[in-house]
Amino acid sequence: MNPIMQAAADHLQQEHQQDEALALTLLRDELLRLGVRAELRDNDSALMVHRPRVGLPVWVFVGYGGAYYSWQSAERRHPINDVTGAAKVLADYAGR
Numbered sequence: 554m555n556p557i558m559q560a561a562a563d564h565l566q567q568e569h570q571q572d573e574a575l576a577l578t579l580l581r582d583e584l585l586r587l588g589v590r591a592e593l594r595d596n597d598s599a600l601m602v603h604r605p606r607v608g609l610p611v612w613v614f615v616g617y618g619g620a621y622y623s624w625q626s627a628e629r630r631h632p633i634n635d636v637t638g639a640a641k642v643l644a645d646y647a648g649r
Contacts (some may be wrong), residue, residue: 573598576633579586580613580622583640590624606649607621 554562574597581600584591590603591613600613602624616623621630622639629646631639 570598572619576615576619576622576636577613579636580639580643583636584644586612587640587649588645589644590641593619602643603645605649608648611643613643 563598574593577593577597577600581591583595584602586607587603592601593599594601594612598614602611602613603609603621611624613622615621615625615633616627617630621633621635623630624643624646627641631642633639
């Protein structure tokens, strides 16, 4: 790949990562409004949702080409354009 093509590919990858980080930040903020503790991890590429009682946290990622929030090994997902709905589903899943 020539240097110009490489620079363009790097730029697109960086924009994609920024979009995912923004989506996870919006979800974290909505979860906090619902009283669910959540924090960005791993260079803002994952959201760790704490369970209120005993249990491992729920790790949330942006997947499926940036279209969905996904968790539980991608067995559970919710459209990224419905942040409020995703936060409610995750809050219930985490045992709020």
